[in-house]
Amino acid sequence: MTETNPRTELLNALPLREDLRGKSPYGAPQLEVPVTLNTNENTHPVPTEVQQAIVEEVSMAALNLNRYPDREFTELREELAAYLGQGLGPENLWAANGSNEILQQLMQAFGGPGRSVLSFVPTYSMYPILAAGTNTEFIAGQRAADFTLSPESAAAQVREHKPSIVILCSPNNPTGTALEDDVVDAVYQAGEASNSIVIVDEAYAEFARNPATTALSLLPGRPRLVVTRTMSKAFALAGARIGYFAAAAEIADAIRLVRLPYHLSAVSQATALAALRHRSSLLADVEDIKMQRDRIVDELKRLGLQPSESDSNFVFFGGDFDAPALWQELLSRGILIRDVGIAGHLRVTAGTEEETTAFLEAVETHLTR
Structure with a gap:
């Protein structure tokens, strides 16, 4: 038996624009995990x-x-x-x-x-x-x-x-x-x-x-x-x-x-x-982030995956793997990346060296077990 959300019923009772009915608000998961690499934030703290x-x-x-x-x-x-x-x-x-x-x-x-x-x-x-x-x-x-x-x-x-x-x-x-x-x-x-x-x-x-x-x-x-x-x-x-x-x-x-x-x-x-x-101080971490991004690309290739060559602070990757299973295992290890809704693909933000290492080690463990 399907449960009805009372808030949904109340929302539907409002004179909402028809083109907004049934829509879901935008938002990536906000979960408390040690390594958050799903929203392309700069994970380096402000100096x-x-x-x-x-x-x-x-x-x-x-x-x-x-x-x-x-x-x-x-x-x-x-x-x-x-x-x-x-x-x-x-x-x-x-x-x-x-x-x-x-x-x-x-x-x-x-x-x-x-x-x-x-x-x-x-x-x-x-x-x-x-x-x-x-x-x-x-x-x-x-x-x-x-x-x-x-x-x-x-x-x-x-x-x-x-x-x-x-x-x-x-x-x-x-x-x-x-x-x-x-x-x-x-x-x-x-x-x-x-x-x-x-x-x-x-x-x-x-x-x-x-x-x-x-x-x-x-x-x-x-x-x-x-x-x-x-x-x-x-x-x-x-x-x-x-x-x-x-x-x-x-x-x-x-x-x-x-x-x-x-x-x-x-x-x-x-x-x-x-x-x-103070932009010189703030932008000092950009080169480190680019280094970690390129490291992710190189390592995912080594593991047989297919990452896109990235000009951003994240890496989009596909390949012969179970994307939902990998996403879930990473989460179980305290690492949150992004399922962008494209079959067979995931996206990961390039974090600090430690965060990037945690991600890469978890991916390799999943793929080689």
Whole structure:
């Protein structure tokens, strides 16, 4: 006999939008285990000196918490422009509470009823959820069997669907693979006829094998191109919720039409400013994370599995193994990785050397017993 959840009945009794009925909220498992490698966090703690700098900056902000924050977060945009370089000025930068809110704001401004957003699956699972929340049709574009995306295929799909927005995730989540500039350029040109906004989601850009390869370099002369970033990954600030984008100044003007008043709190601005001013310390762990990522790729290959070559801080892998059984055994050993819902594949975050060793030893034990 099936038990009925009273909360579900109460939810169904509400005048909920029909397109939201039966949906489940987004969220990865949050379990208390010794080794958590399922949400692509930077598992290295924030350095002590940066912690102190954040506390000092937030303490200064606390003196004026009775007042609304700078709604233009001018200092933060200046620091972000200085960090990115590429000839960008503060007028080209925008920030919000995580890159998810950045994407939501972009969909609020350029999506909506009667409009669509195209992305190429498998990709970040929040895209269709954000589309649903803004009443924007989500179109699941196709990749090749090996999950790659060619310029020709991507452009053809843009011309076919004529979307209002295209999202290119690079490095892609969950596969970890980066797109070449020719894919971005082909999509941008294909979107001319439909006046499509092209968003390149570079949440993991700092972990790329060649960090100089970034869609930021394509921004000049492309007013419909937007590059989104986050401070959750390389900057180890997942708990602070700071995301941002770089684009033509008029894109930021469009977002001002839909943003909530004073959407970025004084505490958030202070935290981000302190982090950016101490970015050398925060980013010092990036090379170590890349080393552990490459170690995971090499070791999984040695064990006969098929990991993707990764430009992110995680590794997506498949092969001839029982993915659910491996996931469960790792969990029983206190190691949590991600089942991304793709048959025969799993994803693991590159952690510290000790965390990576624990993961690799557990995988080898499982495969060789």
